[in-house]
Amino acid sequence: MVFESQHPLVKHKLTLLRNVTTEPKKFRELIRELAMLLCYEATSDLGLKDVMVETPMGAANGKELVDKIGLIPVLRAGLGMVEGIWEMMPSSEVWHIGLYRDERTLKPVSYYNKLPTSPTVEVCLVLDPMLATGGSAVATIDILKKWGAERIKFVGILAAPEGVETLHSAHPDVAIHVAKIDDSLNDIGYIVPGLGDAGDRQFGTA
Ligand code: PRP
Numbered sequence: 070m071v072f073e074s075q076h077p078l079v080k081h082k083l084t085l086l087r088n089v090t091t092e093p094k095k096f097r098e099l100i101r102e103l104a105m106l107l108c109y110e111a112t113s114d115l116g117l118k119d120v121m122v123e124t125p126m127g128a129a130n131g132k133e134l135v136d137k138i139g140l141i142p143v144l145r146a147g148l149g150m151v152e153g154i155w156e157m158m159p160s161s162e163v164w165h166i167g168l169y170r171d172e173r174t175l176k177p178v179s180y181y182n183k184l185p186t187s188p189t190v191e192v193c194l195v196l197d198p199m200l201a202t203g204g205s206a207v208a209t210i211d212i213l214k215k216w217g218a219e220r221i222k223f224v225g226i227l228a229a230p231e232g233v234e235t236l237h238s239a240h241p242d243v244a245i246h247v248a249k250i251d252d253s254l255n256d257i258g259y260i261v262p263g264l265g266d267a268g269d270r271q272f273g274t275a
Pocket residue numbers: 143144145146147168169170171175177197198199200201202203204205206232258267268269
């Protein structure tokens with residue numbers, strides 16, 4: 070289950086995001102907007118229950134979300150994807166997972182994990198703009214599953230075919246939602262054409 074967005078707004082904003090001249094302030098704004106648009110697509114199957122609502126004109130049939138959502142940003146780059154989504158779904162819980170990629174081995178190194186003792190939500194959205202080798206996404210989802218999470222979706226911005234393959238093989242039940250699957254990974258594990266380093270470009274640390 071891999072979903073590459075076909076939405077014109079996503080394609081337009083992704084092009085601005087990739088541009089090497091896009092400054093961190095604009096870059097963060099675009100990450101936030103893209104995250105909201107991708108989350109809109111990724112949550113199209115959330116459960117609803119029937120409710121009645123009083124309008125100024127009388128009673129109307131309505132719907133209320135039944136699934137409780139957990140947002141799991143992968144530090145650091147996933148942080149920029151949280152705020153916009155959280156505003157749209159304010160009752161979500163946010164749990165941070167800290168991983169970085171060892172530059173030599175490209176393997177994820179875990180350094181932080183702030184999860185409650187057991188899952189309190191029905192759906193977990195893992196937020197990380199980049200799915201490169203897939204190692205970080207697989208490690209994050211391993212942690213969530215060990216902890217007891219059952220329904221997990223990955224929401225990212227760019228993916229390499231290798232990352233999609235690795236994540237799908239390790240966790241075939243996890244839907245992958247991205248703006249674009251790019252051409253390849255280069256020899257230092259960066260997505261090509263990609264957008265560079267998503268963490269550095271958000272936080273101005275390049
Ligand atoms: C980036 C990105 C992912 C990871 C993807 O984080 O945000 O977490 O790389 O690569 P992978 O699919 O090959 O694991 P990075 O390790 O650069 O850490 P940072 O966000 O703290 O800069």
